[in-house]
Amino acid sequence: MKKHVVLYKSLSPALLAQLEAATEVTYIEDPKSPEGQARLLQALPSAHGLLGASLRVGDELLALAPQLEVVASVSVGVDKYDLAAFKRRGVTLTHTPNVLTDTTADTGFALLMATARRVVELAAKVRAGQWKESVGPSEFGTDVHHKTLGIVGMGRIGQALAQRGHFGFDMPVLYHTHSAKPEVDARFGARHCSLDELLRESDFVCLTVPLTAATEGLIGARELGLMKPGAILVNIARGPVLDEAALIDALRGGRLRGAGLDVFSQEPVAPDSPLLTMANVVPTPHIGSATHETREAMAACAVENLLAGLRGEVPPDRVVL
Template sequence: MKKRIVLYKRLSDALLARLHQHVEVTYVDTTGKDGLARLRDALPGAHGLLGASLRLDHSLLDLAPQLQVVSSVSVGVDNYDIAELTRRGVLLTNTPDVLTETTADTGFALILASARRVVELANWVRDGHWQANLGPSHFGCDVHGKTLGIVGMGRIGEALARRGAAGFGMRVLYHSSRPKPEVDARHGAQYRSLDALLSEADFVCLTVPLSSSTEELIGARELALMKPEAILVNIARGRVVNERALIDALREQRIRAAGLDVFVQEPLPVDSPLLHLANVVATPHIGSATQETREAMARCAVENLLSALAGQRPANLVNEQAWGNGQPNNTIAT
């Protein structure tokens, strides 16, 4: 008998067909007003879950006593109580690697758009204000040859470093849990303490995962360390930054600008002060949002799920401690 999974993300026909070969699929659209209720109805008897952006609390997990794997179509796993999943013997998988380059592209797009005031001036032209040559009040700042500070030197951080050093001749500084000599050698990067990086960098780009140690990592004190002409770019998670402190710093022009793809509340409320500041470029969490990358992420998530349900160790297992911890032996054949 096929195992049963609950799918709460739309997939391409090819990936849906791949799932149907091996498992019974129940699709739940969780975006509607009764989406959560439909999900709750679908959970009993589920052996696997596949989707993204769903916060699984104890009450939902209690409805799925046969659950073996949660396959998230994301690299970030801050939506999940990893300790609780591990305690229950439920594997959690994610989709790293496949979104690295695309997310780094997004980070550099925000660097360029913020520095050259692309969105602000494009809207200025669209509104019919371009009646004469530009003057100094409309000038942006250069990116090439400047100092790029990267907070979080993982896969995405290194992809940014490569773009900055090789493409724009930038001096690269980084802060992470430890110095990484291999990164230094590849990109001429230099390790700094967080405070030193903030005070030296012209562009500060955040790529850290969200955790108890990184929540509000950048607050009023840290923003005060940045140069007045510096730009903050956040492609990590919204809660890595104290949003109120950032709004104050931008309003008072204590930093030049910010390029933001992530926010404390998503979607960003229409009354957010960030939407009314000319020195903010705000995008709707598009870090990995290309057709090619989203399909690759979904494909990775499908293979993670099928591997786990077949009793094979998934390629992208997040909670290693759950492997072999209470996993049922009744697996599927792939």
């Protein structure tokens, strides 16, 4: 008898066919809607596997799925999962850490460039018919090349950002993480330093750390106050890593030149957030991995992880518990 999988993320026809060939699939289009929640509650008792994203999974949900073996998340971040609960119940959690690295780093560098050169702000003026003469100093941006790039977190995405900055724009690279990485130092001419030193010396500060108890609120008013006047902040980590109220104050006060934000403390971002009315903020709707190629690769990775786990194998991308 095939094992039962609850799918709460749409898959391409090819991937869905692969999953259906090996398992019995219950598809729930929106598990957060009243109808979706009812269907999820009905399906969980017989579920051996879950596959999807953006659903919080902890003790309460796991208790409703006594046969559950594997949860395959279509994401790299695992902040929506109670890892201790998974460990207690012997349920395997997998994620997709490798296939979105370059795409997310591209997004981070796009935000850095767009903010530095005021691309979105000035494009809006052109569209509005307000381009009447050559731009003057009040509309100038700032150079990116040869400026100092500070990366908070030096995992896969941080290293991909360092590669773009060092090789593409001749940027000195500083980074802050638990410990120095000699291979990163050698490859990118990078220097490991304290967070305070990074903030004081960097022209561009990019946040790439995962959301954990240690990183929540990592960048607040004190940290923003250490940044160079005129520096630019880019967040492609998670919204709660950054104190948004403190960022708004720093931008309003003119201390920071601007911010490129792909993540927010509340998503979707509140429509009355002051960040949305600031010309020097480039906000995007959490698009770090949002390309056709990458999202398909993430889904394929999740399917592979799920099926391997249901076969009793160690999935390629099991989260270490």
